[in-house]
Amino acid sequence: MAAPAEAAAPAAAPAVSGALWAEVWALLPGTEEELTLALSGEVDDCVQPLLRRARGLLYGAAGRPCGEEAAAALRRLGDILRDYSWEKLNAGPWREISKAWRQVYTYGCLFGALAEVAAGRPVAPAVRLCDMGLLMGASVLDNVLARLVRVLQRQLPREQRRGAAALAAEKPVVLEGIMDHWPCMKKWSVDYFCQIAGCRTVPVELGTRYTDEEWSQKLMTVSDFISQYIVNEKSVGYLAQHQLFDQIPELKEDINIPDYCCLGEGDEDHITINAWFGPQGTISPLHQDPQQNFLAQVFGRKYIRLYSPQDSENLYPHESQILHNTSQVDVEDPDLVKFPNFRKAASQSCILMPGQVLFIPVKYWHYVRSLDTSFSVSFWWS
Incomplete structure (x- = not known):
């Protein structure tokens, strides 16, 4: 989670940087007719009029930032397009979702982000809209959202800018908003699991850590x-x-595979979905995985500490083949006499809250401790 001129906005509108608007506007087609609003399939009849109205508001200012009223109308249309298409994106298995609806969602994100910039608002919400479109939508206008976010993130303070670029740079980042509409966020609880799967036999790991x-x-x-x-x-x-969602498909219906996973080398069948359910105090020792990972927190909290693969030598991996991806160091109580170079390793940490998704890049070392009774879903992909 761009206009060609320095022309001033109408007096009623907030001040917008002419240079920023010029840079953003330059990413768009030169005329309204050139922004074709082409979709790769059929959508409901009401969608195209909404798209055309949003396009008309955008180009009605002839390259100048929209006035306050027009920017507000463009923002509302972006909201409507995103909300309407989001229902379609969550109507069934991801592989069955029409690319056209993902494109509609992308247009909703695009118009919403442009409205934020045109109104002179802080750019962080516009960056988030771009990221949501890149994660859940499909490319339009020669992947305009990817180009737009590169322009916008340069306007962010340094700390925020690092977060916006993390996915592309394969750095850990906490993403907001991806899970908001997953049914599991309202349905899942300890009682719900008893009700839906209480009689089912599953493998359980016994002990604090493996x-x-x-x-x-x-x-x-x-x-x-x-x-x-x-x-x-x-x-x-x-x-x-690792097979819970195949074993109990009712649970799989309550989650969505983050769209970014589908941009990898394989298709959806090559994405491994894992369930992690346990009480407070359970620990995954410091280890690394051979694939990219989205860790989605449904309920409870988890403390997570991460180390770059560049620090592998300072993390003392086990020498045995079975545990070669696991550190010998107890992260929260390290034996610095036995493992002196561990103090050289630089770490990042976070508390992953319900509704947040942590992107853990391939080979990134991570240590996880549950702070509460917790349920997480991880998506491994290449």
Whole structure:
């Protein structure tokens, strides 16, 4: 999560940087007719009139920033287009969603972002709209959102600018808004899992972390797992399931694969979806994965610490083949006598909150500790 001239906006409108508007406007076709609003398939009849009205508001100012009233109308049309198309994007499995509806969503993001700039507002919301269009939409106008966000992010303060560029630079970043409309955000709870899957048998990992000597695995029903490890907390157990969503498809219907995953080398069938359900205190020791990862937090909080692959030598990976992707260091209580170079490793950390998605680039080291009873979904992709 651009106009060709320095011409001033109408007196009623907030001041807009002429140079910024000129740079943004230069990304768009020169005339209204050249912005074709072409879609790759059929959509509802009401959509094209909305798109044409938004285009007319944009070009009605003849290259000058929209007045306050026109910018507000353009913003409303962007909201309507995004809301309407979002329902279509969440109407079924991602592979069955028409590309045309993703393009409509992109146009909604584009018009909304341009309205923010034209009204002289801070550019951070416009950058977020561009990112949402890039993540959930489909390319229009020669991928204009990617070009627009590069212009806008240069206007951000340094800290915000780093976050906006993180995905492209393969740096960790917390994304907002991606999960807002996932059904799981309203439906999922401990009680819901008992209701939907209580009688189902699943593998459970027993122990605080998989590197502990006493760590083991056991098959049990979801109800027994919840009773013993979530409600009564007799000991630490973790439901870490790679096939849960195939085993219980009702759960898969409540989530959406982030669109960015689909831009990888494979198709949706090559995306691995994992479930992580456990009580407070469960830990994933510092490790790295061979694929890109979106970690989506449904409920509960997680403390996460990350280290760059460039620091691998300072993180003391296990020498055994089985654990070569796992550090020997206890991140929160390191033995600096045994692992002295660990102090040289630079880290980033965050508390991942419900509704947030953390992008963990391939080979990035990450340590995870649950602060509450927690359910996360991760998407691994290449």
